[in-house]
Amino acid sequence: MKWGKWLLGSACLLLLGLLADSLPVPTYADSTAGGFNLQVTPSPLVATVKPGTKAQLELKVRNGSTSPENLKIEPRSFSYDSHTGKVDLDDTAPPAIAPWISFSAPKFTVLSGQWFNEEITLNLPKSAGFSYSFALTISRQADPQVTNGERLIRGSVAVFTLVNVDRPGANTKLEVTKFSTSKHIYEYLPTTFSVRFRNTGNTIAQPYGNIFVQRNTNSPTPFASLAVNETKGYILPGSERTTTTTWADGFPAYQATTNADGSTSQKLVWNWANLSKLRIGRYTAHLVAVYNQAGHDVPIEGTVSFWVIPWKILLGFLVITLLLLFAICTLIRLVIRFVRRKHARKKVPQPASSSASDDRGTF
Amino acid sequence: MRLMKNKKSLHYSLITAAGISFLTVFSLSQITHAAALNQVFVRFDRMEISTPTTGTVCAKPSTSSTDVKSWSVTFPTGYTVSTTAANWQTANISTTNLSWPSGGTAWPNATSATAAVSGQTVTWTNSSAQTMNNTTLYCYNWTSSSAVSVTSSASASNLGSVTTTNSSSATIDTAQYATASITNDQITVTATVPPAFSFALSANTDSLGTLSTASVSSSPTPRTITVNTNAKNGWFVWGKDSNVGLTSATASYTIPAETYSGAGPTTVTAGSEGYNTGVTSTQAGGSGTLTVDPGFLSAGAGQGGGLTTSYHSLATSTGSADTAVLTLTNNAGIKGSTPAASDYTDTITVVGAGLF
Numbered sequence: 001m002k003w004g005k006w007l008l009g010s011a012c013l014l015l016l017g018l019l020a021d022s023l024p025v026p027t028y029a030d031s032t033a034g035g036f037n038l039q040v041t042p043s044p045l046v047a048t049v050k051p052g053t054k055a056q057l058e059l060k061v062r063n064g065s066t067s068p069e070n071l072k073i074e075p076r077s078f079s080y081d082s083h084t085g086k087v088d089l090d091d092t093a094p095p096a097i098a099p100w101i102s103f104s105a106p107k108f109t110v111l112s113g114q115w116f117n118e119e120i121t122l123n124l125p126k127s128a129g130f131s132y133s134f135a136l137t138i139s140r141q142a143d144p145q146v147t148n149g150e151r152l153i154r155g156s157v158a159v160f161t162l163v164n165v166d167r168p169g170a171n172t173k174l175e176v177t178k179f180s181t182s183k184h185i186y187e188y189l190p191t192t193f194s195v196r197f198r199n200t201g202n203t204i205a206q207p208y209g210n211i212f213v214q215r216n217t218n219s220p221t222p223f224a225s226l227a228v229n230e231t232k233g234y235i236l237p238g239s240e241r242t243t244t245t246t247w248a249d250g251f252p253a254y255q256a257t258t259n260a261d262g263s264t265s266q267k268l269v270w271n272w273a274n275l276s277k278l279r280i281g282r283y284t285a286h287l288v289a290v291y292n293q294a295g296h297d298v299p300i301e302g303t304v305s306f307w308v309i310p311w312k313i314l315l316g317f318l319v320i321t322l323l324l325l326f327a328i329c330t331l332i333r334l335v336i337r338f339v340r341r342k343h344a345r346k347k348v349p350q351p352a353s354s355s356a357s358d359d360r361g362t363f
Numbered sequence: 364m365r366l367m368k369n370k371k372s373l374h375y376s377l378i379t380a381a382g383i384s385f386l387t388v389f390s391l392s393q394i395t396h397a398a399a400l401n402q403v404f405v406r407f408d409r410m411e412i413s414t415p416t417t418g419t420v421c422a423k424p425s426t427s428s429t430d431v432k433s434w435s436v437t438f439p440t441g442y443t444v445s446t447t448a449a450n451w452q453t454a455n456i457s458t459t460n461l462s463w464p465s466g467g468t469a470w471p472n473a474t475s476a477t478a479a480v481s482g483q484t485v486t487w488t489n490s491s492a493q494t495m496n497n498t499t500l501y502c503y504n505w506t507s508s509s510a511v512s513v514t515s516s517a518s519a520s521n522l523g524s525v526t527t528t529n530s531s532s533a534t535i536d537t538a539q540y541a542t543a544s545i546t547n548d549q550i551t552v553t554a555t556v557p558p559a560f561s562f563a564l565s566a567n568t569d570s571l572g573t574l575s576t577a578s579v580s581s582s583p584t585p586r587t588i589t590v591n592t593n594a595k596n597g598w599f600v601w602g603k604d605s606n607v608g609l610t611s612a613t614a615s616y617t618i619p620a621e622t623y624s625g626a627g628p629t630t631v632t633a634g635s636e637g638y639n640t641g642v643t644s645t646q647a648g649g650s651g652t653l654t655v656d657p658g659f660l661s662a663g664a665g666q667g668g669g670l671t672t673s674y675h676s677l678a679t680s681t682g683s684a685d686t687a688v689l690t691l692t693n694n695a696g697i698k699g700s701t702p703a704a705s706d707y708t709d710t711i712t713v714v715g716a717g718l719f
Binding site: 035036037038039040041042043044046064065086087088089090091133135137139143144146147148149150151152153154155156157158159160162208209210212214217218220221222225227230231232233234264286288290292293294295296297299301 | 599603
């Protein structure tokens with residue numbers, strides 16, 4: 001009986017095994033015929049690592065297309081142009097750091113709608129430099145087939161990766177090379193401030209701070225405290241970057257509006273609730289930006305002055321004032337004339353007594 | 364005659380009055396000057412409003428003295444100064460050089476002096492008089508973040524002072540310092556929404572069909588790149604072409620790509636050999652301004668730019684994007700002598716990335 005059960009069980013297992021073998025192995029065909037749709041996060045990838053130790057960064061990749069994607073990840077170098085602010089992507093591996101980068105899966109498959117976690121290991125030797133910046137490009141492992149006369153369009157996503165190395169000699173240093181307004185004289189707000197930072201250190205820096213808009217440098221309370229580098233931009237060593245900040249809190253003020261065709265234009269908005277914010281005269285903007293150096297804030301300052309002259313409003317006031325003054329003066333003149341006449345009338349001798357006197361004379 | 368005179372003088376008066384009132388409006392300006400703290404330096408390690416901070420005090424006396432009995436630091440109005448003396452003395456004071464200004468030397472007896480707090484002022488007293496000379500910059504750090512917190516309002520100038528006194532409690536030297544308080548000094552990622560970048564290419568092939576000398580062949584269904592991102596610093600899309608033109612292996616011939624001109628697009632015309640890629644853009648929302656590189660901007664039939672084997676920026680944006688769409692239209696033209704072949708092809712690579 002026992003042997004019978006054992007034999008039956010073995011037969012069932014054998015049958016199941018044979019069935020399993022005959023089932024198709026799940027293979028993922030490329031979605032090359034369809035589109036290419038990837039989402040990556042975080043972007044950019046930023047880290048501070050210690051040399052001589054392994055650091056792991058995580059990059060998540062989502063396949064947004066309807067088919068599985070067979071992908072690969074590769075480091076690529078890029079350069080940043082301080083003058084134009086443009087980034088030029090290169091098709092070569094970043095020479096300095098490439099040997100120290102490894103991936104948990106250099107080639108990987110992501111099913112439709114799924115996320116894949118790629119672990120990037122940075123194994124920097126003690127002799128590593130102070131900072132590295134490169135791009136990680138994610139693209140298909142193989143190109144789709146094209147027929148004669150067709151053009152192939154390859155899609156790819158790059159993730160900028162910024163690495164600071166926490167080692168002796170690392171020096172964060174920023175300078176403000178230019179702090180200016182877009183114009184010297186404005187009729188109405190907004191005023192646009194440009195702050196140009198230069199990274200003279202050897203690490204990647206991220207400044208922050210405020211622009212205090214005041215009547216003058218010593219004013220105790222600013223009209224506005226505006227954030228500097230609100231977009232949290234990074235500045236690579238040896239490069240410059242301009243951040244802009246806008247002061248729009250005035251009456252009236254231009255506001256950007258989107259037209260029906262998608263273009264934008266400036267429209268003067270008269271929000272009477274902001275009447276007390278009529279800006280007029282000379283203003284001083286005091287920049288206080290800070291960057292972190294060895295755990296403490298290092299301030300960098302700058303000052304710029306500008307004028308707000310709402311000349312049309314002033315001209316209107318002037319005309320009204322002149323008209324009022326003219327009206328008042330005319331009124332005063334009329335009153336004076338009236339009083340004088342009255343006074344003069346009082347002084348003129350009465351005709352009756354005059355004739356009496358004449359009578360007396362002739363008498 | 365007299366009436367005329369009165370009228371004239373009245374007009375002159377009015378003009379003068381108006382002129383004075385006009386000028387008065389602009390007389391609000393004052394001469395600005397920058398604070399100079401050569402002799403006294405108080406550095407707060409954190410400048411963010413309402414933030415506890417450690418810091419450094421440095422001073423170079425203007426008068427040398429062998430009788431420095433005590434010194435005091437007055438913190439700016441609004442700064443919360445701990446009244447607990449222990450937060451200000453011995454273990455919570457150090458003379459380690461923490462990025463001191465050049466020439467900074469340990470403040471004599473700083474770690475042994477006893478502290479007393481009164482209002483905004485902390486006074487340190489030496490058990491015996493110390494010597495400080497006017498050629499040395501003396502520094503020390505307060506290392507307890509429980510000692511002081513930055514004021515709750517952002518300001519470009521918060522004033523305080525440092526004073527040294529002798530055994531007779533007479534002031535030896537005093538000077539003011541200024542510091543700023545800002546709304547945020549460190550960019551910490553605490554958001555639950557991480558920065559993400561999404562890039563979608565509508566299809567991977569583009570067929571131009573049969574080229575003709577009679578007309579320019581353009582993409583029948585232009586492919587689109589759709590970008591969605593919360594990257595506040597903007598994003599880029601680059602493109603490159605493996606063949607710098609349409610190449611036929613059988614004819615061993617390449618219809619060359621137009622030469623890129625940064626000033627504006629090139630135009631492929633019927634009857635002439637040429638090949639380019641034109642880009643147009645739309646955006647549903649987002650903070651960024653989307654700009655197509657002028658050399659690739661397609662404003663009319665056959666317009667675009669020639670791609671090379673190196674990546675070239677096709678479009679950039681200054682901020683986030685909600686359904687930003689770049690439409691890629693390829694244009695090709697041939698001349699009568701262009702070799703016949705059915706395998707003219709090339710490979711264009713487009714890459715998108717969120718900026719740092």
